[in-house]
């Protein structure tokens with residue numbers, strides 16, 4: 001996105017990230033529907049600002065595939081503007097974090113250059129959601145910034 005400087009955005013996000021992501025292989029990704037609903041609701045609530053959260057989950061054996069199952073979110077507050085005040089911050093120990101999600105307050109869910117650098121450094125799995133913040137405006141990317149298919153729903 002071009003609306004503001006995502007480098008500073010990610011700098012701040014990275015300050016929250018311990019060594020989160022071990023490199024583990026998986027063949028498929030499945031996201032629980034509630035997680036997508038929460039992402040869309042958070043994004044709508046943050047608009048016209050960005051929101052960012054961390055995706056939690058585990059690798060499970062599902063239908064003979066090693067599947068990364070995303071079943072939760074850690075929400076950290078973020079606001080690009082200086083008058084930022086009210087964001088919910090749950091300072092939980094971030095265990096089980098497998099990736100990131102952030103919103104683009106615009107109509108493109110493609111990763112920016114800053115997004116790609118972050119993806120490359122922080123492993124596995126990333127979501128970007130753009131307006132109108134519905135399930136179909138959520139896109140998933142791998143470490144290389146390539147779009148990947150994910151299943152939403154029950155195994």
Ligand SMILES: [Zn+2]
Nearest residue numbers: 001111112115
């Ligand atoms: Zn972005």
